[in-house]
Amino acid sequence: MILTLTPNPSLDLTIALAGPLERGEVQRAVAASEHPGGKGVNIVRALAASEFDALALLPGDPSDAVVRALELESIPHLSLPIGATLRSNVAITEPDGTTTKVNEPGPTLSAAQLVGLLELAVAKSDGASWLVLAGSLPPGAPADFYAQVISAVRTRYGAAAPRIAVDSSGTPLAATVAGAPDLLKPNAEELAELSGMGDGASLEADPALAASAAQSLVDQGVGAVLATLGAKGAVLVSTAGRWLAKAPVIAAKSTVGAGDSALAGYLLSTLRGDGPEACLKQAVAHGAAAASLPGTLVPALHQTNPSAVEVTALAPDKES
Numbered sequence: 001m002i003l004t005l006t007p008n009p010s011l012d013l014t015i016a017l018a019g020p021l022e023r024g025e026v027q028r029a030v031a032a033s034e035h036p037g038g039k040g041v042n043i044v045r046a047l048a049a050s051e052f053d054a055l056a057l058l059p060g061d062p063s064d065a066v067v068r069a070l071e072l073e074s075i076p077h078l079s080l081p082i083g084a085t086l087r088s089n090v091a092i093t094e095p096d097g098t099t100t101k102v103n104e105p106g107p108t109l110s111a112a113q114l115v116g117l118l119e120l121a122v123a124k125s126d127g128a129s130w131l132v133l134a135g136s137l138p139p140g141a142p143a144d145f146y147a148q149v150i151s152a153v154r155t156r157y158g159a160a161a162p163r164i165a166v167d168s169s170g171t172p173l174a175a176t177v178a179g180a181p182d183l184l185k186p187n188a189e190e191l192a193e194l195s196g197m198g199d200g201a202s203l204e205a206d207p208a209l210a211a212s213a214a215q216s217l218v219d220q221g222v223g224a225v226l227a228t229l230g231a232k233g234a235v236l237v238s239t240a241g242r243w244l245a246k247a248p249v250i251a252a253k254s255t256v257g258a259g260d261s262a263l264a265g266y267l268l269s270t271l272r273g274d275g276p277e278a279c280l281k282q283a284v285a286h287g288a289a290a291a292s293l294p295g296t297l298v299p300a301l302h303q304t305n306p307s308a309v310e311v312t313a314l315a316p317d318k319e320s
């Protein structure tokens with residue numbers, strides 16, 4: 001089973017425009033859709049669509065729109081009541097696939113509620129294959145909240161602990177590196193910030209540089225880094241090697257949730273017992289399929305085409 005923890009989930013509203021976004025103008029939308037979101041929620045939506053056993057843990061009252069949407073869509077979840085309304089995030093998509101995202105901060109969680117979420121993650125980790133710590137942290141959470149969860153789960157289960165993946169950003173992501181998670185899934189910008197090498201644009205343009213940046217995290221004890229590089233594809237770096245997967249050419253409709261789908265594809269591929277190259281292929285196939293769907297729709301396995309993804313091994317850095 002794949003377990004995800006999303007401390008700051010959202011109701012994702014996607015608004016599609018008929019033309020480019022014009023700042024300061026009134027524009028008419030041609031379509032709008034709403035889905036329960038947050039990175040870990042999207043990962044479970046993608047896994048459930050492919051009938052993989054997955055469970056999303058999140059804060060949220062039974063009456064909250066996010067929790068009700070999860071019920072309605074039959075997405076496996078367990079929510080911890082917090083007595084506050086979860087956030088709404090907005091994505092505006094243009095016909096060429098350009099997506100502008102505005103995310104609310106989310107409700108403040110008390111120390112007791114955060115302990116409740118951490119304890120829920122520890123309890124539900126029993127027998128799980130993966131635990132994914134996903135998304136931003138809500139106001140009130142300490143920056144090392146994910147690091148605390150990693151430590152608590154490993155203390156509780158030792159060698160039987162699930163493998164731990166982190167899909168976050170900024171300080172909450174950086175604070176997990178010392179805890180040696182099994183997998184990090186940064187995008188180019190997050191990888192640049194985390195490694196101190198280049199910037200988002202330069203890592204997307206130069207996958208070898210992205211691989212070097214990922215290597216610097218593996219050298220610090222991270223099990224593997226799956227770095228998504230937008231339309232360029234993704235690189236996977238671990239002690240076993242480094243690979244680049246080129247993304248197939250697609251007509252992008254909305255990139256929201258593409259990275260989450262890529263991680264879902266990678267995780268389900270590990271559960272099939274695939275090797276690193278096949279896992280990377282499935283990740284990029286899932287990400288591409290998600291980007292070609294409108295809004296935050298996530299693909300099922302049968303909607304992905306891993307055979308269209310080309311994977312090549314990358315040479316190690318000269319000094320490593």
Ligand SMILES: O=P(O)(O)OC[C@@]1(O)O[C@H](CO)[C@@H](O)[C@@H]1O
Nearest residue numbers: 010037038039089103135136257
């Ligand atoms: O504000 P965060 O937690 O970093 O990201 C939240 C979010 O943008 O991530 C998902 C897409 O990856 C969306 O479902 C959601 O709105």
